[in-house]
Amino acid sequence: SQNKENYEPRGFQRPFATPSMVAGPQRVTGNPHLLTYKHHPDLRKCPGRECVGSSSTSVAKKVTIDDFDIGRPLGKGKFGNVYLARVKKLQAIVALKVLFKSQMEKEGVEHQLRREIEIQAHLKHPNILRFYNYFHDRKRVFLVLEYAPRGEMYKELQRCGRFDDQRTATYMEEISDALMYCHEKKVIHRDIKPENLLLGYRGELKIADFGWSVHAPSLRRRTMCGTLDYLPPEMIEGHTHSEKVDLWCIGVLCYECLVGNPPFETASHSDTYKRIMKVDLKFPKIVSDGARDLISKLLRHNPIDRLSLQSVIDHPWVRSNSHRLLPPSYPAKKS
Structure with a gap:
């Protein structure tokens, strides 16, 4: 359920853009002061509250705003x-996304929300933001999500200017592993970018926005979606596309992490389109040879020629620089 300025050059739109609902929780500084819903106008009680489903149980469990x-x-x-919210019974901290039905109906994005919920509810990976539950009342839909304490990667990138090889390579290994998991489940993300990536407690990357994702058994789609700077050539040309659009996106992401801005960014739509179509890729001196090699092998005009996700993980630059720490996802097995 995403309706961002996806076709504006990000260098011009970002300073004026507000954080997307679908991008998940943002960074919170200091200790969160938890309040009751009466302190927020859009969280006041509405008649007709009911739960419509749960991502963790086959039998729907009644959940309301009063549980938080x-x-x-x-x-x-x-x-x-x-x-920011706390589940009263569990004393667990979560992110509660509140969506207004009237706004979604006005924009005609109800189907996107259903698809996002259906996809994300079935994904369990340490580098994918967890979707715990959802419920609704007469006016609103509530999504209960994992809380990522370190906020958006994009805000961190703005603060730092650019990331070093170690941090970028770690992110590349994490996102490649997460996308391999998605692709095995026939899920194409289609909108990988720093705004849609959150950082967990240990700084680990978490894919948070599945608003443009599709569950595509045929892996043949024509929809043009995503952010202009990250659009692959096959989407611009209107050709069918597959999961290999995500390979292009992580190539753009790798460049932006190392340089501080996307590789094809210009002041106009048409010029950006032209640079993407020609794969007009120029590296500043700060980009190491190993990183150039990886990015160049991902940003190929022909999707078939792009480096596979496993090859990204096995790439010498990633292997020599990545310091990935897998957060615990399951209890250790007893010997």
């Missing part, structure tokens, strides 16, 4: 807001 202590806002978007 609501804290400070974490982000704002066109369809509502994201709040």
